[in-house]
Amino acid sequence: MVLSRAPRLEPRPADSYFLWGPRQTGKSSLLRATYPDAFRIDLLTSDDFVRYTRRPATLRDDLAAHPAELVVVDEVQKVPALLDEVHWLIENRGTRFVLCGSSARKLRRGHANLLGGRALRRELFGFVSAELGRDFDLVRALNHGGLPRHYLRDSAGPLLRAYVNDYLKEEIAAEGIVRNLPTFATFLSAAALADAEQVNYATIARDCGVSAPTVRSYFEVLVDTLLGRFLPAYTRRPKRRVAQTPKFYFADVAVAGVLAKRGRVEPGSALFGKALESWICHELHAYRAYRERDFALSYWRLAGGTEVDFVVGNGACAIEVKATSHAHADHLKGLREIRVDHPEIGRRILVSLDPRPRRTEDGIDILPASDFLQRLWADQIIDEAVASSWKGTDALPLLRARQPRRASF
Numbered sequence: 001m002v003l004s005r006a007p008r009l010e011p012r013p014a015d016s017y018f019l020w021g022p023r024q025t026g027k028s029s030l031l032r033a034t035y036p037d038a039f040r041i042d043l044l045t046s047d048d049f050v051r052y053t054r055r056p057a058t059l060r061d062d063l064a065a066h067p068a069e070l071v072v073v074d075e076v077q078k079v080p081a082l083l084d085e086v087h088w089l090i091e092n093r094g095t096r097f098v099l100c101g102s103s104a105r106k107l108r109r110g111h112a113n114l115l116g117g118r119a120l121r122r123e124l125f126g127f128v129s130a131e132l133g134r135d136f137d138l139v140r141a142l143n144h145g146g147l148p149r150h151y152l153r154d155s156a157g158p159l160l161r162a163y164v165n166d167y168l169k170e171e172i173a174a175e176g177i178v179r180n181l182p183t184f185a186t187f188l189s190a191a192a193l194a195d196a197e198q199v200n201y202a203t204i205a206r207d208c209g210v211s212a213p214t215v216r217s218y219f220e221v222l223v224d225t226l227l228g229r230f231l232p233a234y235t236r237r238p239k240r241r242v243a244q245t246p247k248f249y250f251a252d253v254a255v256a257g258v259l260a261k262r263g264r265v266e267p268g269s270a271l272f273g274k275a276l277e278s279w280i281c282h283e284l285h286a287y288r289a290y291r292e293r294d295f296a297l298s299y300w301r302l303a304g305g306t307e308v309d310f311v312v313g314n315g316a317c318a319i320e321v322k323a324t325s326h327a328h329a330d331h332l333k334g335l336r337e338i339r340v341d342h343p344e345i346g347r348r349i350l351v352s353l354d355p356r357p358r359r360t361e362d363g364i365d366i367l368p369a370s371d372f373l374q375r376l377w378a379d380q381i382i383d384e385a386v387a388s389s390w391k392g393t394d395a396l397p398l399l400r401a402r403q404p405r406r407a408s409f
Helices: 027-034 046-054 058-065 082-093 105-109 129-135 138-144 148-152 157-173 181-193 201-208 212-224 253-260 270-290 329-341 369-377 382-389 395-402
Strands: 016-020 039-042 070-074 096-101 119-123 228-231 247-250 297-301 307-312 317-321 347-352 364-368
Touching (some): 016 027, 027 070, 039 046, 058 082, 082 096, 129 369, 148 157, 157 181, 157 253, 181 201, 181 212, 181 247, 181 253, 212 228, 247 253, 253 270, 270 297, 270 369, 307 329, 317 329, 329 364
Parallel strands (some): 016 119, 347 364
Antiparallel strands (some): 228 247, 297 307
């Protein structure tokens, strides 16, 4: 099984950077393998945590005694004051840092020093299909999720439940992020039931017995701790009334499944379709981060309910996801309607469970999910769509010239 992790990290990084990612995505293991000789600080250990909390300047003393070109700080959000020392060492001693964490909330809320552009930002997601290659199993992914320990375990249920409990105890309770932990736990289940849907703060607030502003703040907690993300609506020059409310996706489809108590999902069920959409969202966000592409992701929905799951950039590509083994005209309605309102929409793709790729008379590509994912990571979906949308302009040569080298999986 292929277990090389993305993003590709340089053995000798030219710049300091933050590496963010949800709990248990394998950040620490990746950094240990990539930088075995780095000076390492692990703020999960009580010794390091106490030393640097009491006196952050200890970092300067340690590096004076043990000079190092590269320093790895694990769980940096636990001691925000350490970032002032990191800043000084970057500026005055040229030390390079890799700063790893699973939550930027404490740093931002405490107005911590985020190094003012002196450090890049990188992300590590759960497994994507390209990392696993021929060993990628879509049904397994939708039931186990992408977190490495969970995906690789034959029975992931106990690990997933432990993951949720550890998140509540270690990320939420220990950091004092919310005051009422039982209510937040109830919110997690309600939010998971609405995974991959438009966010309705008032409805979830009623289910949890709290105010809508409280629910809004709870969603912010999920985003800050990297457990989920918002997908904004595509509202560029609307001709008809369209949705304005964002959708919300949990970062890991199986974590959402455990919170929603939906059990195992199998092809042919409505829940499988919802899980497939969530997985495609995960792959698109990971592709954008790992390939260092600068494009927006959004969704489009008419007031009457017709929608397209994902719109890339300013319309370079529209992607709809349907867990059907025989796509027909009803499944293509959103992709046809969006072109009526937005002629700028370029390539249109329906991701399905069809046995083989095909193209409709009006140019919609119907791709099996496995084909779509292979083409995505071969840069044959988004890059080609963006290039096509710029065809005939002077920007096309520029686009090709500045594309970064592909990541290695």
